[in-house]
Amino acid sequence: QKEVEQNSGPLSVPEGAIASLNCTYSDRGSQSFFWYRQYSGKSPELIMFIYSNGDKEDGRFTAQLNKASQYVSLLIRDSQPSDSATYLCAVNIAAGNKLTFGGGTRVLVKP
């Protein structure tokens, strides 16, 4: 079992709709959770982080964390073509200092 798992996609979303991305992790000691956006040929860009159970909203983005289910998600509201990218879920476990990444979910927003 991979430490951090994401559906590779592509997730095809009409412009203006909500994109829902999911991520599961295996280590119950995980403390910090991050979502990065990566455009093709570019480096990852931090868009959201969450440390506590529940929802965290930032503009059109909402991160949701459920530690009991070892599940973190990202919602993108009012999706725009510029949101087309690969979204990487990353987890920082308590005993370590590294970020463990999932393989990423490719999102395509169609006009």
Added chain:
Amino acid sequence: ETGVTQSPTHLIKTRGQQVTLRCSSQSGHNTVSWYQQALGQGPQFIFQYYREEENGRGNFPPRFSGLQFPNYSSELNVNALELDDSALYLCASSLVFGNEQFFGPGTRLTVL
């Protein structure tokens, strides 16, 4: 722009050669982490430096080594290059380890 810079942008080497990649962290950040990202995969942690000391290492062989300097900039050295070392090498800086990490633009290494 994160304020993290990396050089060079692209690099082509042949198998068996050695390479040094450089990273300058964001102002005020004292922790630098290095990641390798193969095509179509998520980044893989190589190691992290905090106050000039290695502070954690991923599953990479000893031919991957690094340094951090008093100004918090860092180098990644790879000896005896192999074809599978072809990847995007990413440097990330953070205020302290375990905190949010911000990536530089990366160095694309091609090993022929």
